Amino acid sequence: MLSILQNVPLLQGFSEEQLEYMVQVGVKRSMPKGAFVFREGDPAEGMYVLLEGQTRYFSSDNQGKEFVFLIAEPGDAMGEISLLDDEPRGWSVQCEENCTFLMFSKQEFREALNREPQVKDVVILNLARMVRTLSTTMKNLALLDVYGRVRALFESMLETVDGQEMISQPLTQQAIADRVGSSREMIARILKELVFGGYIRLENKKIIIIQKLPERF
């Protein structure tokens, strides 16, 4: 567990003692795929450091349309904002895979924040990054069309595996739609055209990029 925490980018610079303390006060929890860590509007009781798995932060309207703000990876902190301002949760967080977390209560988090000045720096850095991510998301929503947003999403997820550019994470059409603020039908159309134009290939739920996606659709 200590070795996992040592690899958390946010906790770089923490001494072994500080990390050990975290392991002591934190409660390790596992949640299955599909479970909610918390829901929009819930009162906030704790914060979490994701150790394994993936979660998605999203908001939905009363017709069930969803928008995914971001996807958290191991090492990301979740839910600390509501502990700072005592407001209810501003979005829902759901496990995309089976996940394990280290959970800290509101009181522990607040104490650590006041006792260890480093913790405050880490939280500021984390929030500053979130501001950056959200403003990029906002910019894309306001200034790019759906195709432009799909392209930006693909570029942000691109990996090179065996010399081949691809998006190896399985993405359903609905998952893409929820991340770019569009409908499944629209995404289906865009993907079909990209396959037809020889830009991408769909293989075992992976999206293989054959050539650089065009600027415009």
Place this chain on the structure above:
Amino acid sequence: MRSILAQTQLFCSLTDEELARVESLGILRNVAKGSILFYENDVVECMYVLLEGRLKLYSSNDSGREFVYHVAEPGISFGELALFCDERRSICAEAETDCVVMSIHKTDFMSLLLTTPELKDQMLNSAMKIIFSLTNMVRDFALKDVYGRIRVLFERLAQPTDEGLLIDEQMSQQDIADRVGASREMIAKIMRELVAGGYVETGRKRLMILKKLPEQF
């Protein structure tokens, strides 16, 4: 200047002596109406406090379409979060009127944080506010139509006065379009309908809300 600094949320907990230090580190700059304080992608070197005037924080795309995140008023600090994690500006700042801006260089601001660590609490506060407002903006964009976004904007800007709910900001149809991410034509159409329906009254540089705007257009 001291009094504006004391009213700036970031510096509100500082003593007179500490404010004097802030003042001594700051460099004053006049920014003429219409000129740019920083562009997207500029290297991040300092943070700013707006002392006089109005400043528009926005992004634009290749075809010249703009999206305005916020119009800053005197006593607002900005760019301090970027000092923690960004190398480049993710947005652009332009003077809407003649402005006076105080800038504090990154190294000076970091040393200020060491001597007055309570600034960090204010940074956390402002980060949370920005995240809250960006989350709402993103949610409105992804899940609401143009009319829904106009309604939210009007409800946010309207101030109760003796005459009723009034939006006193000088907003052209293009300004509204840039804040809700739509075309001027679309705004013109919606405004016409709202006036005809007796919901709003448009006058010289102002807008009066006569009755609660309908949920759906």
